[in-house]
Amino acid sequence: MTEVKVHDKYLVVIPRDVRVALGLKIGETVDFVVEQDKAVIYPKRGDPASVKKLHGIIKHKGAIDEGIDEGYAVMGAESV
Numbered sequence: 001m002t003e004v005k006v007h008d009k010y011l012v013v014i015p016r017d018v019r020v021a022l023g024l025k026i027g028e029t030v031d032f033v034v035e036q037d038k039a040v041i042y043p044k045r046g047d048p049a050s051v052k053k054l055h056g057i058i059k060h061k062g063a064i065d066e067g068i069d070e071g072y073a074v075m076g077a078e079s080v
């Protein structure tokens with residue numbers, strides 16, 4: 001557990017070990033939820049805004065099924 005100080009305007013810095021464990025990146029959004037008198041941080045992934053940011057970065061000519069098959073082939077090759 002890492003202790004942090006609450007600064008002006010109630011700002012806190014998410015400690016490095018927590019950022020690494022959650023895989024947080026600059027610009028990502030998180031949800032703070034109170035569960036049983038504890039604050040819990042949930043990274044927001046897969047929300048529509050995240051998908052919109054990624055739209056169009058992959059260029060593929062052909063059918064979507066071919067693109068998916070190519071992706072799976074590459075992922076399989078990387079794990080070898």
